[in-house]
Amino acid sequence: MENYICVTCGAQYALSSEPPTFCDICTDERQYVPDAGQKWTTLANMQEGKSFTNEFVYQEEGVYSITSKPKFAIGQGAYFIQSEGFNMLWDCITYLDDVTSRKIKEMGGIDAIAISHPHYYSTQVEWAEVFDAPIYIHENDQSWVMRESDKIEFWSGKKLKLSEEISLHCLGGHFKGGTILHWKDDNNGKLFTGDIIQIVPDSQWVSFMYSYPNLIPLPASKVQNMAEYVNELSFDRLYNAFNKVIRENAHSAVQKSAKRYIDAIEGRLFDI
Numbered sequence: 001m002e003n004y005i006c007v008t009c010g011a012q013y014a015l016s017s018e019p020p021t022f023c024d025i026c027t028d029e030r031q032y033v034p035d036a037g038q039k040w041t042t043l044a045n046m047q048e049g050k051s052f053t054n055e056f057v058y059q060e061e062g063v064y065s066i067t068s069k070p071k072f073a074i075g076q077g078a079y080f081i082q083s084e085g086f087n088m089l090w091d092c093i094t095y096l097d098d099v100t101s102r103k104i105k106e107m108g109g110i111d112a113i114a115i116s117h118p119h120y121y122s123t124q125v126e127w128a129e130v131f132d133a134p135i136y137i138h139e140n141d142q143s144w145v146m147r148e149s150d151k152i153e154f155w156s157g158k159k160l161k162l163s164e165e166i167s168l169h170c171l172g173g174h175f176k177g178g179t180i181l182h183w184k185d186d187n188n189g190k191l192f193t194g195d196i197i198q199i200v201p202d203s204q205w206v207s208f209m210y211s212y213p214n215l216i217p218l219p220a221s222k223v224q225n226m227a228e229y230v231n232e233l234s235f236d237r238l239y240n241a242f243n244k245v246i247r248e249n250a251h252s253a254v255q256k257s258a259k260r261y262i263d264a265i266e267g268r269l270f271d272i
């Protein structure tokens, strides 16, 4: 019996003697099955191959990104967040080895894991077991959890406060349970948004898609609603899932980007 991992999205599945026939996450229109077809691996295979390492990059005080090299599956980074008395893993990556766990334990370990949406569930249960930490997932995305665990705590509603400084907010959009993390720090506050609010190549702007690989937009009303919710949060900086950061004025970047998105989709932004 193995916990098979989908090579395209990095999600680990419940124990089975044979690999699953297909990956539920990749057959959904927010992901894709590559032309070469569905492939599976296991964490033990990845560790034995010795080709992967996890790179820690210091972003600012209390924030490290952790990304696997070479790129695996979607290629996102996780963030290790050291807030006052409370360490978090925000989003998750598939590859985990002893070097990674030792390093994080030396930095104080992990009190809680929270995941923005199913594309980053990866090997969340392995991480939760190694660090003996709960995983917070919004209940709207419960059906996307491919490996169940009593470490997973499904939460409901719009907001979950995890500590004095850290709270989770469900914005929906990309996924119904799409969640962002708000850190009310000593500066002006930070948002960690996964793919729920996506920084685009012109990095003073963001976008909000239903499917990024298949370029399927969200309705204007949903984006309006997400922007109104985020408008109430105090933050100046925003991190996405790919080590991109809006360092300053992220609050206004989200508002002007939502307006541009809605103007575009409702035919007011350009003549064509």
Ligand SMILES: [Zn+2]
Residues within 6 Å of the ligand: 006, 007, 008, 009, 010, 011, 023, 024, 025, 026
């Ligand atoms: Zn997959």
Ligand SMILES: [Zn+2]
Residues within 6 Å of the ligand: 117, 119, 174, 195
């Ligand atoms: Zn995604």
